[in-house]
Amino acid sequence: MYEAVIGLEVHLHLKTRTKMFCGCRADYFGAEPNTHTCPVCLGLPGALPVPNRVAVEHGLRLALALGAEVPERLVFHRKNYFYPDLPKNYQISQYDLPLGRGGSLPLGERRVRIKRLHLEEDAGKSLHLEGRTLLDLNRAGSPLIELVTEPDLKTPEEARLFLQRIQALVQTLGISDASPEEGKLRADVNVSVRRVGEPLGTKVEIKNLNSFKSVQRALEYEIRRQTEILRRGEKVKQATMGFEEGSGKTYPMRTKEEEADYRYFPEPDLPPVVIPRDWLEEVRRSLPELPWEKEARYRALGIKEKDAEVLAYTPSLARFLDQALPLGLASPQALANWLLADVAGLLHERGLRLEETRLSPEGLARLVGLFERGEVTSRVAKSLLPEVLEGQDPEALVRERGLKVVADEGALKALVAEAIAAMPEAAESVRQGKVKALDALVGQVMRKTRGQARPDLVRRLLLEALGVG
């Protein structure tokens, strides 16, 4: 039996107005190439970096949320290597005094340990076109946090789940959009395979995976590859690999001997950033409820385990639920059901995100409440959802359209009997097959309920009472 040992390095783009070390705006996504640049992020001679306080504070939020230890002084280091999209040919990063050390993230019953967190600047992008290389340096210098886990993950699915959890966490903290499709969450994975019970095998690093699916697929492929090598009695070579989306295969980029010597040394342009403990405490106090805390609260409210987990780790749903719950219009589990099934289904169908609709927490809570109190049927409630999604008040819709159930079937039956007694000719006609005559009887009952009975129900009760149908 073989097992995999997996560690992740996650790069997250921090949500800041400006870049890590200069005043350029960080919202370059989709912008013309090289329009979000300045002498600092272009590395022009004599330009100097100045640290972005918001980026540091965002970093502190994540460190504190994960329970990492934050030093009193952050020191930036230079990581030296030559690459065309790295304007200074060094990256300002952190080395031995990073933003945070230790901490963990809950994953089911386990906790995945965090080794370290550090702040750094991103590089630009190279575009290879017809034998030429073009550079877009809009991304150069944007703020990144790198999070490195201990090798605590065991399967590709777990690795993917971990990434989703981190994504949910940073979105909840409001420090990153963490959208892989915009390159705001990227991961490198380290994976080795061993026989169960044996010491760690040789690890291989797979770099620049830019979707959760790629992480899972690359790991699946690489674990298979390494397992086969071991089965043949051969040895895995330590290497850095790339992953080709098309074929779903990893390929070697460089071996250990070719690894760069980054010649780290303290960045002389930046004095250590002092983190006063009162600042740290202030940041700690300002942390929002974390996903795992939410999950526990939802479960305490009686929401089913699985639902509580999904809601707590889907920040847009959690935010919505947390606004709907205090209204007391619907039960937590019913709201959960609706959010996870009906709302999610409709959004998926329309290709929309929750925040792109006009659905209000109150609107949904009222709709669910109507259904829960049996004032409308499930079918009616669901039929109203599209309009509620567009911002309409469900109670007004029910009123306008007379959709409210007269819940008491006994009362309706009495009214039915009254109507038959009051209109014997019509009743007789119906018994003889003239169904059209039923309309008069239905009308009579509807008048008595002032339009709040459902016509089809009244119709059914009448037919039953008359022994027809």
Place this chain on the structure above:
Amino acid sequence: MLAHEIRARVARGEVSPLEVAQAYLKRVQELDPGLGAFLSLNERLLEEAEAVDPGLPLAGLVVAVKDNIATRGLRTTAGSRLLENFVPPYEATAVARLKALGALVLGKTNLDEFGMGSSTEHSAFFPTKNPFDPDRVPGGSSGGSAAALAADLAPLALGSDTGGSVRQPAAFCGVYGLKPTYGRVSRFGLIAYASSLDQIGPMARSVRDLALLMDAVAGPDPLDATSLDLPPRFQEALEGPLPPLRLGVVREALAGNSPGVERALEEALKVFRELGLSVREVSWPSLPQALAAYYILAPAEASSNLARYDGTLYGRRAEGEEVEGMMEATRALFGLEVKRRVLVGTFVLSSGYYEAYYGRAQAFRRRLKAEAQALFREVDLLLLPTTPHPAFPFGARRDPLAMYREDLYTVGANLTGLPALSFPAGFEGHLPVGLQLLAPWGEDERLLRAALAFEEATARAHLKAPLGEAL
């Protein structure tokens, strides 16, 4: 005429900024072809001089700016082929502040490539001659600025000092040069050689002129995270009587100096005693090893700072196979001394060697600083020669180690971050001799106060204009 005298005449309306600019420009055009102090001139100088508001505090002054300090729209080469056509789209903070006060950039002065050298012989373009002796170097790396002042091609100059690059040429050319406390002058726009040691330093022909410059350029800058929140008070500090300061003469810098330097030191001590200072000999035991630590730390930072000149984004690009080939061919355009330091710096930062070299040098740096702090509990100022000898002839320091030894007395101030001033203190034959004062961290003003007392007590006897004056 000294800069503060020009200012007084401009303020009284006796001379216009344009007339001053014209006088200096004419002089540069006449004399600089023989000296080589300037790498380029501000072609819009007269236009700018005409437009300047004469009411501004520095209106009428033109400044020679070392060519490793970025000037917007004005070629800035750092003395290197790699940047020979580089025109910065931004201004160094020091230059921006001078301009805002009405001063104008006269031109850009020669230097050893990226500040690496002590003679301007390592300029990629041409060496600068010493106005006191055309067969001798003006010192370096701010040799162009020092020579321009000595020849009165400019009343004020900016240099930069990483291991002595302002003070040594100031000494060789008989002018004043200050290496401020690290962080007092913003480094924004200063093309980095060794960032933790680099400081822009003012150079001038009198203490008052130096104070005028420092009050303009010093002070905190949001664009430089290492700049200090210490507002400059230089001209103010020159007022009032000289306090009875305690002066320490550094024992480790007393042996091996040339006769002219020894004589200047003796005479200076006499003058300072007469001025009411108490004088004693003190020991700075680690100073002799400072040079070794400097030539590890400075190259280490340089190897990283200079990595960006690879032909990709700006500056010269050489042809080569693929991106790597292009980068290699471009970097081959560095001069020999730059290559030597980049290689040394790359080596000392390499894994396996880091602790043995860079790590130990950093530890030494902390010790040197601690020793200096202890010394400044006993004395208020330290005195030592700027260099062991006056200007040497061209070609006399072909051995790189011999050239590095030029920085023996100056690197201490850079490694500790302390302010140090070189002032003209005598002659050896026809060659100027400079002495150096060091003060505690942030006490730059004290250096100028003491030097002014010396200047006045000696009635400027040590200030000569070998080629005459512009005004």
